[in-house]
Amino acid sequence: MSIPLLDLKAQYLTIKEEIDQAILDVLDSSVYILGPQMKALEKEIAAYCGTQEAVAVANGTDALVLTLKAFGIGPGDEVITTPFTFFASAETIAQVGATPVFVDIDPITLNMDLTQLEDKITSKTKAIIPVHIFGQMLDVERVMEIAARHDLKVIEDAAQAIGAEYRGKKAGSIGHAATFSFFPTKNLGAYGDAGMIVTNDKDLASQLRMLRFHGCKTKYYHEEIGYNSRLDEIQAAILRVKLRYLDGWNQGRREKAKLYDELLSNTGIQIPGRDPQALPIYHLYVLRTEERSALMERLKSGGVANAIYYPVPLHLQKAFQALGYKMGDFPVTEKACEQALAIPCYPELSLEQQHQIANIIKG
Template identity: 55%
Template structure:
């Protein structure tokens, strides 16, 4: 644990590293360079670059890790959501309830299928969809609920599943930022009808390019997704449905298979860094991430909230410390969704979060010295401004 004084005066950021990145996936590569190169060579020498044993092996490993029957690799996390909703029959005239405070892809896939995203406000402490507001958003056209485990923090799946069961709705977990997190001991993604993951390079389990995966215990759903990802063919060259070209590359699967056994250790390191932030920033006028007793978040990002966000962003940047804003415009206020009729003030918690949240640097390989630099700079910012 870092040794930090509460006044933030001992050893300023000028004595720490000149630059602290927000994320640095290259360090992970350096730590696994040899086994990654060996995995790449194995795929290249096999001549099987699309699907094949590398993909099947990785799918089996993830299914085992998540405790589910099926894992289906696809091209990216967006496609994971898209193919899952398509396989569930979501289409024109349907509504899918989701959160306005997330990456655009969550709602984008609903719109791509001709359905309508219905936005429900978020919890102020976890930034996840507020399950207490779900039922009032359900209509006769509602087909599914699409919760997001944002920033690696599991949503309240117990409440969400109970509501879905009462109303006969599918639940698709957007776990793209949350692989390895748990809700009441169950893996994120394994609780709903299906769960979707992204292997974008900066994710907790990141590839060297795009990649995604779907997990489910539903045999029929898994089969429909497997057909959809290969142009809707079953068998090859025979098409009963129109599908997609969305397959996880063998090279990505082989590299991800090397990384998967390290995921729990990396997530534990993220949690240690999060705890260091908790213990050294708790007394400042900022909102820190919440952590419920029945959940195991994996801190894809460490998000704080302050009404002086833009000042703090500039202050850190001037000291060589990277930070980021996720997400500056909630989805219900995006220009493309103006026709849905949401206006400023309609989802106030999400709107406040969009104006005040920011991410501090956090990644498994982050050094004590780097984190001390961030902590001291944040403390000094508030000390200088009263």
């Protein structure tokens, strides 16, 4: 029996009636853009994250771009982030004309190594984008303390971490702003692209709403050059249904991860490291092993899907060649890219399937 990395069909079937009705309600309303479903979702996400404001946008990448633009970041500025993340975390910095500056990662959590952060701050630094990789929050309060000393903005890239916590505070609730992706494979996933920005800054939220709609507060009256980045009503309606189940799904992932931890202990394969003060949501359950190719082949032969996250660190991507980084500049990241492998971990995964996967891994 083949086991997918993620089974979106199985999830859909558990909530099919509610999803189908939500879509039909939007079709009956004939309101598809900037409507009541989007506005309700914004309020619900803000309440969930514990922020004053939430601004819905077309996708998680736009969420970062618009936030950087709203903070006035552009050519000549530097923004610090991690090289071990999806490309968008740094791509968006370049898209607004600023320069990405990388900090290596912690060997246990794979999040940004905060002991190295302050050394990368220069007179050109304007913001820090810490990434909560694979659904485990890092210590944003510590980042905020460092940022305060240098008058920097902090934008949490929480694309993989909605519902994750650190010392009881949810991802997105600590930085000056935070961005989420609702790409279909995320723990809270739309049935298409979708994104959100949360903040406690009402003026920033107002600026973001203007930027997402061609730079205008009133239709046809454009105050600045903006974007077309609006979350459509059908996706908002779907996300509102799924948000009600998110905490339960995240708990289900934690239970699957705990079982994997037990089944794979003493195997010589490194299970995901965890900060004891963090409550992760296991967007991905990522193993690390020096024998990754052999493990991938065993899993493939056993019908178990798996995926590398990430094969090439950002500082070695061709698109960032002009930044002048080279192999060896971020050794912990480079090692992680050589060893990391994600295996199936989602609420609908059965105990039988988990044992099957673990037995294959054990060889």
